[in-house]
Amino acid sequence: MLVDLRSDTVTQPTAAMREAMMAAPLGDDVFGDDPSVQALQQRIAAITGKEAALFMPSGTQSNLCAMLAHCERGDEYIVGQNAHTYRYEGGGAAVLGSIQPQPLAQDAAGQMQLADIAAAIKPDDPHFARTRLLCLENTWNGHPMPASYLDAATALAREHGLAVHLDGARVFNAAVAAGGDPYEAVRGIVNRFDSVSVCFSKGLGAPIGSALCGSPELIRRALRWRKMLGGGLRQAGLLAAAAHHALDHQVHRLADDHALAQRLAEGLGGIEGLSVRSAQTNIVFVDVAHGRGPALLAHLARDGVLATGLIGLRFVTHLGVDAAGIERAIQSTRAFFDQAGDAPAAQAGGTAVY
Ligand SMILES: Cc1ncc(COP(=O)(O)O)c(C=O)c1O
Numbered sequence: 151m152l153v154d155l156r157s158d159t160v161t162q163p164t165a166a167m168r169e170a171m172m173a174a175p176l177g178d179d180v181f182g183d184d185p186s187v188q189a190l191q192q193r194i195a196a197i198t199g200k201e202a203a204l205f206m207p208s209g210t211q212s213n214l215c216a217m218l219a220h221c222e223r224g225d226e227y228i229v230g231q232n233a234h235t236y237r238y239e240g241g242g243a244a245v246l247g248s249i250q251p252q253p254l255a256q257d258a259a260g261q262m263q264l265a266d267i268a269a270a271i272k273p274d275d276p277h278f279a280r281t282r283l284l285c286l287e288n289t290w291n292g293h294p295m296p297a298s299y300l301d302a303a304t305a306l307a308r309e310h311g312l313a314v315h316l317d318g319a320r321v322f323n324a325a326v327a328a329g330g331d332p333y334e335a336v337r338g339i340v341n342r343f344d345s346v347s348v349c350f351s352k353g354l355g356a357p358i359g360s361a362l363c364g365s366p367e368l369i370r371r372a373l374r375w376r377k378m379l380g381g382g383l384r385q386a387g388l389l390a391a392a393a394h395h396a397l398d399h400q401v402h403r404l405a406d407d408h409a410l411a412q413r414l415a416e417g418l419g420g421i422e423g424l425s426v427r428s429a430q431t432n433i434v435f436v437d438v439a440h441g442r443g444p445a446l447l448a449h450l451a452r453d454g455v456l457a458t459g460l461i462g463l464r465f466v467t468h469l470g471v472d473a474a475g476i477e478r479a480i481q482s483t484r485a486f487f488d489q490a491g492d493a494p495a496a497q498a499g500g501t502a503v504y
Contacts, residue, residue, distance in 0.1 A: 186387030260290030292433030
């Protein structure tokens with residue numbers, strides 16, 4: 151069996167989730183008639199402590215609708231250089247909304263310097279785009295953002311009249327890593343933000359679906375954009391039921407993914423030629439010396455272990471991976487570095503990390 155560590159998006163719905171999907175009451179959600187979607191929207195709004203929510207086909211569309219709803223043509227959003235909402239969403243805000251990104255450097259934990267954020271906020275002057283929004287991400291590359299950073303960055307934005315959006319694709323991972331009741335922890339994280347996008351299709355294990363949560367006014371604007379972007383789905387209750395099931399049964403188990411990532415980091419940690427960057431939640435990054443990343447990926451794939459990356463490789467744990475799979479990944483990596491004189495495989499192709 152493959153040990154697929156490329157992403158937590160590769161999970162398959164469990165048998166119980168499929169059953170829940172088949173049993174879901176359905177309606178036409180473009181008419182607002184789907185009871186399963188309506189219930190999910192109310193539920194995720196309550197979980198995040200927001201007044202309203204909108205079911206979305208993907209995290210990318212959810213973030214895009216948020217940016218389009220917060221900003222107008224000629225506005226600007228401040229964002230990390232390596233944030234998903236800047237680097238990995240096809241430039242959607244600029245392409246479709248004429249919203250200018252102002253990307254800023256991030257440190258190894260994904261944080262922008264507060265001084266850089268302050269310096270990037272433009273004065274009200276026709277030379278400049280209007281700085282309107284700050285976008286943060288939690289977790290970022292598996293790093294939960296410290297409360298002190300979230301407090302300081304969002305307070306700074308508010309001082310300057312900016313709105314703040316959180317790409318919380320993996321906010322449940324951050325919440326579980328914080329310990330205690332994950333639902334309370336999610337609310338504690340997102341209460342600083344005007345809006346949050348949450349993904350059900352990553353560690354939570356649903357096949358499709360995200361939600362944008364915020365004020366009724368913001369969600370009303372986002373609904374118009376979602377329709378325009380082709381994201382108005384009909385009997386979407388099939389998908390909402392999967393998200394309900396994930397919220398019922400697959401939140402606490404994120405702790406198992408985090409433990410497996412820890413074990414992987416420990417197991418890889420002792421191997422010469424590799425350095426493990428961090429494993430705070432379910433994502434482990436390793437740097438591979440001497441340009442051997444692609445050769446290692448090819449070697450792992452021959453052993454039925456899939457990961458992504460080039461120089462820095464990424465391994466992501468999720469509900470489709472177990473302890474035996476993690477041991478296989480460690481053993482296979484060890485065997486690669488034990489093979490003296492193993493030249494980089496010419497045919498090996500690395501994939502980007504997103
Ligand atoms: C942090 C983050 N935000 C947003 C997204 C976008 O989600 P989707 O793939 O559903 O468009 C991803 C996807 O991997 C992500 O990792």
